[in-house]
Amino acid sequence: MKKVQISVRRLVEFVQRSGSIDSRMTSSDRALEGTKIHQLLQKEAGEEYVAEVRLNIDRVVDGVAFSLDGRADGIINEQMIDEIKTTETPMEEITEDFRPLHWAQLICYGFMLAEKSDLAEVTLQLTYYQVTDKEVKQFQRVMSREEMSTFVDDLLSKYAIWAKAAAAWEMKRNKTIQELTFPYDSYRNGQRELAIAVYRTVSSEESLFCEAPTGIGKTMSTLFPGVKAMGEGKTDKLFYFTAKTITRQVAEDALDEMRRKGLAAxxxxxxxxxxxxxxxxxxxxxxxxxxxxxxxxxxxxxxxxxxxxxxxxxxxxxxxxxxxxxxxxxxxxxxxxxxxDVIVCDYNYLFDPVVYLKRFFAEGPGKYTFLVDEVHNLVDRARSMYSATLRKSLVMQVKRGLDKKLNKRILNSVNAMNKEMIAVNKKLTDLGETIYVEKEKMADWNDAVLKFTFVAKEWLPQNTQSESQADVLELYFESLRYLAIAEFYDERYVTQITSCRGDLDIKQLCLDPAFLLSEKLKLGSSSVLFSATLRPIDYYTNVLGGEKDTSRMMFASPFKQKNMHLLVADYISTKYQMRETSLEAVVDALYALASGKTGNYLFFFPSFLYLQNVYDLFNEKYPDVRVRKQETAMDEEQREHFLGEFQAGNEETLVGFCVLGGVFSEGIDLRGERLIGAAIVGVGLAQLNHESDLIKDYYNKTIGRGFDYAYQIPGMNKVLQAVGRVIRGESDRGVVLLIEERFSADRYRALFPAHWNHAKTVKSTQEISREVNGFWQNS
Structure with a gap:
């Protein structure tokens, strides 16, 4: 008989939930408002009150062995159990039967206490704390052990049909997994070694950072061993996290490939x-x-x-x-x-502190395996997820829309936020600055934001027809996010206040997300973080939450080195102050690359402005070449149309002008003759900006590598990704031109992958033409 482990909260919610979804009733996170209130009430309850007591019972119902567990808010005098609920609902609306789910949860805890302490009856106390008015209302019931036993067994009986179905499915799944063989006839170079490393990582409940270049087949190399480990009970679920739709599709395809080989999952x-x-x-x-x-x-x-x-x-x-x-x-x-068994989704469903999958992760760690693909994208995403901004313009929009007579209470809370913003703005004006950085948490401002959320939570369901409802709801959710981030605020944060075009932004900026990411990774039992480009691997391990002893692996490219001719045009400088004077040299170098053979090429630039300048001059000098360029805001259909033009067998050369680090510089798969060459103009550095400088200063102070961490390594990763568009399969051949004098500097050469050690330096347009023509003739 398989034991089914389930928490009280999940059992009660699954069996007894009913009614509608209503975003207006979304509770602010317990970590945000609940924990402090719980601790306050628990402290005030006196010495007889034992807080946060873990309880569990084993129970066989309808042929299913259940292990039911949970954490009671408090036990009083060893025979009364207390459950605390925070609410913004007005006190007069809170009756004894206000939320049946709350009583259901409490009865489960009461029965678990009765079983543990051998009590004939237990006093159940439901404590409501009204956060707006800071009032407490309590209800009590006395229930016998038999009454509670009947109630709990009824809940478990209703869940048993699902538990039996899940157990039957698991037996079927595991049988097919045991019989499953690798879905392809053979392993690619490095693929078997990667699969073994992933299997060991899952089995030993550890973490692995891995660079697996294009061509190894990293999706199958991670999913297949993960599935095999699941069949042996080494993990309960696989989560495949990625940032892009196209990568999710690859994961779906890999699972389908295994199903064709007999897998039931x-x-x-x-x-x-x-x-x-x-x-x-x-x-x-x-x-x-x-x-x-x-x-x-x-x-x-x-x-x-x-x-x-x-x-x-x-x-x-x-x-x-x-x-x-x-x-x-x-x-x-x-x-x-x-x-x-396998959940394929975006990074934010694990890492984002607001939208993470609470169904799995709210109650602590599980026996889960996290497969995190294209993990180089997680650095910027993590900083964004753990940062939060509130804008004065949104506060003013809400303020202007509210009727002063009908909405006095919420208007007062909005005015309090605005008053704090005026004070902050005055500080900027007095300093004569447009950007100001505060190292400490802004307590008065945060308090004003918190009070607004309490009032708004009460106001929203009562004013569904108000014209201001949409604006209030937007500010409410933005404020909840801001407060959630405030819970993480420490020495890894600064508050950046920016005055721009009559608006004011207050932003809690996360400089270093490593600790927060590591805490999220601990919600699983094992994790594999991988990408085609993950160098230097120590940098990614440091910024993505790895430990000093975390395993690291780097695989060589499985493709023949001679298939990609790599040229470095270090006679041209594309530094910002040199771009005007080197513009013609860049255009001529690009033309020399594309003249070697009729086909499709992509040229990558560090900004849209620079792209446009080169594009205009290229068109002027070489009007016979067919060109296309990436626009600043392209929807999915426009992107598909752009890529659709890059077909094998085009009768004339096609050149696409794209932005480095944009949608066409990674994740796209133009195999064979669909792309035969690429040029990368510049080393990928972001323009100097205030936020990156703050990150630079932080890493200078902590590890002495500020410029590397804030600018150089992220920029070089964009270059590596863009170059990776050219050779996608074993038979692909192509030319790559790196244009920038810094590509010959030691600090950049140190970041070149091993299979770039054949890079050839060219000193003129004529040399580029000679090298390109020679490569294609020899091909």
């Missing part, structure tokens, strides 16, 4: 709420959205249907069932994920 792909929402205007409220109204009343029937019929639960599958049962597709994908 359920996977779900989680698509962002804004992308998958069926409505033109996303408003997650029952009055506005039929898919939110009564969601939980229809959910379990849909889940049962889906789990009986589907294994690869991709976006179209989710949308199909969501329409069939009139359910929110986003929430449906999250709910079905609880029953899936």
């Amino acid at each position: 359920r996977s779900v792909t989680i698509t962002a709420k804004d992308k998958i929402c069926f409505l033109d205007e996303r408003k997650c409220e029952p009055d506005h959205c039929q898919f939110a109204r009564g969601y939980y009343d229809r959910l379990n029937e849909a889940l049962f249907d889906m789990l009986q019929s589907e294994e690869a639960i991709t976006r179209p599958v989710v949308e199909g069932y969501a329409r069939k049962y009139t359910l929110c597709p986003f929430e449906l994908s999250l709910d079905v994920a609880l029953f899936c």
Whole structure:
């Protein structure tokens, strides 16, 4: 008999949830407001109050062995159990039956205490703390052990049908995994070694940082050993995290490949709420959205249907069932994920402190394996996820929209925020600056923001028809995020205040996300963080939460070195102050590269402005060459059209002008003749800016490598990614031209991969032409 472990919270929510999804009722995070209030009430309760008590019981119901666990807020005199709930609901609306789920949770804890301490009855105390008015209301019930036993067994009996289905599925899944062989006839160079390393990492519950160049087949090399380890009970679930839709598709394809070899495994792909929402205007409220109204009343029937019929639960599958049962597709994908073996999703569902998957991670670590793809993208994403901004313009927008007579309480809270912003702005004016940096947390400002969230939480459900509701809701969510980030604020943060074009931004800027990322990685039992470009690997280990003893592996490119002719034009400087004078030399060098053979080329530039300048002169000097350029804001259809022009067999040369670090410099797969060459203009450094300088100063103080960490290494990674577009398969051949004198400097050569050691320096346009022509003739 397999033991099913489940928390009290998850059991109660799964069995007893009902009604609608309503974004207005979204609670601010317990870590934000709840923990401090819990601690305050627990402290005030006196010496007889024992806080935060872990409880668990084993129970066999309907042939299922359950292990039920949870943490009670408090036990008083060893025979009364206390459950504390924070709420913004007005006190007069809080009755004894205000939230049945709260009593259900409390009864479970009461029964667990009765079993543990052999009590005939237990006093159950439900404590509500109204955060706006700071009032407390308590309700008590006395229940016998038998009454609580019946209640808990009824909950477990309702869950047992799902537990049995899950156990039967797991037996079937594991049998197919044991029989599963590697889905291809042979391993590519490095692929077997990577797969073995991943399997060992999962088995030993450790972490691995890995550079696996294009061509190794890193998606299959990580998923296949992860699946094999799952079949042996070494992990319960695989999470495949990535930043791009195209990479999620590759993960889906790898799973399908294993299914063709006999694997039975359920996977779900989680698509962002804004992308998958069926409505033109996303408003997650029952009055506005039929898919939110009564969601939980229809959910379990849909889940049962889906789990009986589907294994690869991709976006179209989710949308199909969501329409069939009139359910929110986003929430449906999250709910079905609880029953899936592999979850494919964006980074933010683990790392983001606001939108992470609370269903899995809110209650502490699980036996999960995290496979984090294209992890070089996580550095900037992490800083963004752990930073938060509030703008004066949004505060003023809310203020102007509120009726002074009808909305006095919320208007006062908005005015308090505005008053703090005026004081901050005056400080800037007195200093004669447009940017000011505060090292410490801004306590008065944060307090004003917190008070606004309390009032707004109460105001929003009562003012659904107000014209200001959308603005208040936006400021409410932005404020919740700001306060969530404030909980992490320490020496790795600064507050940057910026005055620009009549607006004022207050930003909590995360300089170093490593510690926060490492804490998130601890929510799983093992993790593999990998990318085609991850050098220097010590840098990525440091900034992405690795430890000194974390395993690191770097694999050589599986492709023949001679297939890529790499040239370094170090006779040209593209430094910002030299761009005007070197413009013609750059254009001539690019033309020399593209003249060697008719085909498709991509040229990459550090900014749109520089791209435009080169593009204009190139068109003027060489009007016969067919050119296309990346625009500043291209939607998915425009991007597809751009890439669609790069076809094998084009009768004339096509050159695409793109931005380094943009959508076309990584993640795209133009195989064979679809792309035969690329040029990278510059070393990828971001323009000097205030935020990067703050990061530079931080790393100068902590490890003495500020410029490297803030500018050079991130810039060089963009170069490596762009070069990686050219050779995508074993038979691909192509030319790459690096234009910039700094590419010959030792500090940049040290960042070249080993398979670039054949790079040839060229000193003129004529040399470029000679080298390119020679390469293609020899090919």
